[in-house]
Amino acid sequence: MGHDETKSGRITPHNPIADDGDEYQFCSTCAFGAVCVGRGLDKIGLAELHCLVEHVGPYRAGESIFRTGDRFGAIYAVRSGTVKTRQVDLEGRELILGFYLPGELVGLNAIHPEIYPCDAIALDKVEVCRFSFPALATLAMRIPQVQKELFRRLSKDIGDASVRNQEASADERLAAFVLDLSARYEARGFSPQALHLSMSRGDIANYLGLASETVSRVLRRFQDGGLLTVDGRELTISNAAALKDIAKNLLHH
């Protein structure tokens, strides 16, 4: 990590901010940054991103990062832990919109209404990076990769949301949910087989449009069929191929 790669004509070897190692270290733990690095954002761009980011947290399970109706000012990248977003309808029923793992962006759906349309709630100990949206938009005017990355992330969320709209059996939904989580963990360097479910069965059910009893029953059936093992909130996938076959119509890969 302590390696300094002086590109072009850098001449301030002792300046900590000039230490690329530190930059990368910072960004390898900060999700959005990591993506930018991966996608070719250069070191100067990275440094600028670095300047406008603000570390927030840790939040404890149950605490809100933002709430419905708050004025929109920033998007958040999850650094550690898991966040859920939810709406509460007129009758007080909860509707889970999504779960966000480290490296994922929360709040993109608030740009349009300029008000957060949902609550973002920590499911466990959570740390986030806060990106002031006006500042980010301004940076995007100067750095094409930043703009491109924002467009890409926004577009991706549209696609992801539409996939969920499909009518599908409980088995298909759950298989797809498990595989989706697995792939997202894997993309972040975690094991794709052994996953920890930070959310309750009730949250999963709500998110998938099922009853929590159904989630229990289907998981048991999957376990009896040798597709996976569940022990409380620890889940181990043992036959990914079979799960993929069940979920094939929902996989957007």
Add this chain to the structure above:
Amino acid sequence: MGHDETKSGRITPHNPIADDGDEYQFCSTCAFGAVCVGRGLDKIGLAELHCLVEHVGPYRAGESIFRTGDRFGAIYAVRSGTVKTRQVDLEGRELILGFYLPGELVGLNAIHPEIYPCDAIALDKVEVCRFSFPALATLAMRIPQVQKELFRRLSKDIGDASVRNQEASADERLAAFVLDLSARYEARGFSPQALHLSMSRGDIANYLGLASETVSRVLRRFQDGGLLTVDGRELTISNAAALKDIAKNLLHH
């Protein structure tokens, strides 16, 4: 279109592009332009948008504007007619993602995969404006309103897509669908009471996750209850308040 514009020092008084009336006329019929005007895009910005837009069509009912797997290069604004987007799954079943009325943007979900993830199909005679996305992104780097409008539209589509994910009864879905169409027509200057459904019952059913028989039955029930009148594909809303009450949990306004 044969107009040439010299930006910054404008010195060509007889140049048709300098005629603001023409510009606005153009954009009042071109959906995206209209929005830009409404949101304060200045005349110079408008002229630049004008340059990169390309009129395409008319398409006849059933023709594709783009197809699944085509390389992403542009987004489309509907000028007239109605467009549906759909995916076809492995078993050949269709899944309707959305319907697009004049003034609405199609193709935003293709930015991320860089491949159109769905087909866009004309439901009747359709004309569109084609915006080269690279060109639009470049313009967005220079004109904040263009960038902002793109972010806004992308964000809005995320919110709209998530709303549909809710579990809801057939009555709620249909009431919300009718009211949504009504509001979108009204926003474009059409009557909010008397709507023409360009899509088949099957398409509506598919979009809402219902069977077409159910759509028929619910519409009949609504008609018997005096909420609306249906005659083939002509629909007249007679009791919007009652519909809103049925759909209240799905209305995102």
Add this chain to the structure above:
DNA sequence: GCAGCTGCTTGACCCGGGTCAAGGCGGCCA
């Protein structure tokens, strides 16, 4: 005119999964 087709409507039946209810299993605090 009639045939044929496609989209819509209506009825009869049935099943996936929601609901209700009764435990079981931890985890936390006194």
Add this chain to the structure above:
DNA sequence: TGGCCGCCTTGACCCGGGTCAAGCAGCTGC
């Protein structure tokens, strides 16, 4: 250590809406 509370599981029952099937209305072409 015990009692409580939240989460999870499992069983029994039931209903909304899907499916199947039959008829109907409007359109196009011969």
